[in-house]
Amino acid sequence: MLGSDSLLGNKLAPMASNTTQTSRADETGSHWEALVDYSASLDCIRCGLCLRTCPTYTLTGRESSSPRGRIHLMRAVGEGRLEPDAVFAEEMNFCLGCRNCESVCPAGVEFGQMMNHTRAGLEMSNTRSPKGRFLRWLGLRVLLPNRRALGLAAILARLGAQTGLMKLVTPLLGSTLPPAEDLPLVPSRKQRRPLAARTEAIGEQQEEVILLEGCLMPVYLGRVNRASVRVLSATGVAVLAPSKAGCCGAMHAHNGDSEGARKLALGLMAVYGSPTDSSGAPLPIVVNSAGCGSHMKEYAELFEPGSSDHAAATAFAKRVVDWNEYLEPRLHRLPASPPKDAIHKVLGRGDATWDAPCHLCHGQGIREEPLAILDAALEKAGIHRVPLHESESCCGSAGSYSLTHRGAANELLEGKLDNLEASGASLLVTSNPGCQLQWELGVRRRKLDVRVAHIAEVVAATLPS
């Protein structure tokens, strides 16, 4: 059990010793409430069960970089025993937001929400440099909400890095951009084409859904969206993809931009609010990105309880369903597969393995459905699934983490690649765009003969052409 602040490391600055919790609360009013969710921090019973599951604790061995340590810091700030200075902010931002700690916590601590709260509070205190504020504005407010701008920026970044031009602007950007070979390839314009506004069901239509097209997915992984639609359509589901729908705001919420997150959530709720089925009920919203789905299921957390937006977000969240969750009960509707050889041309013949995205297993508690789907698809191809050691631990992608904390992200990825090599698999399957791009980077770097695929691409490979 943690009993002393000394365990948290000596870089953190305690408050002046004569400052009491009561007097400081009186002095500062709501400022500290904005910074930490103090009552939620009291849920932690300091058992320490989360420590060994926490990637940043495993990397550093530091209590302050563990879930228990971070909660202790939040509590200390809330009680006026610790100055929420740059070191405190650094420790909060060092967290991946992977929520692995939530999966093992016996007290039900909602760590992800606590961290979102604290990051939003830190952003309000506006401690970033002008350059940091500009980059943040550019990424969160200009690029992510605008698919065209994001696509253009991705192409320019890759070209700039390849030609060396990026070195000219690097002093302006700081060390934000990784080296050229680490940037994901931007596929052709054809690959980046948007989804059809409506894709009809194959055969008799049994249901109708909306699919979240996303922000990064159409730029880098349009093929995953198309595979997701193709599979749904093959099960008798018509799929809508309204062109006005954009970013869900997950990256904003996880990076403390709660105003931006609210704006994007309201925008998506408005676009997805109207389509209904024949009985007048709103359509389910299927999400093939674990990070987005996890966030959209928690939209209500963005709004004041009791407000009309909170009520609307609560109703909206009930419609959100992960692609795996939606498909698994409908697997029996998939048509007969082509011969194995045809599937092997896409997936290869070697063993496959599953890496669970954090926001699927820890964020949404979805574990069995993707395995059932994957096993059914692999069986059709005569491909074996082999286990991946620590398949529920973070690959280091974690939204923008691989840009902001490149060293730690790379270390985590290296560990995952070791596990992949030990598994002997030549097909790595995941269900989140950030994880998929991170794995592709790792496989490219190590020159491994491994295909990386979204689970929808694996199932699509088993459909007749």
Ligand code: SF4
């Ligand atoms: S969210 Fe992940 S990185 Fe952050 S404290 Fe929890 S386990 Fe550690």
Ligand code: SF4
């Ligand atoms: S497992 Fe939960 S209760 Fe135990 S130390 Fe970690 S956060 Fe606190």
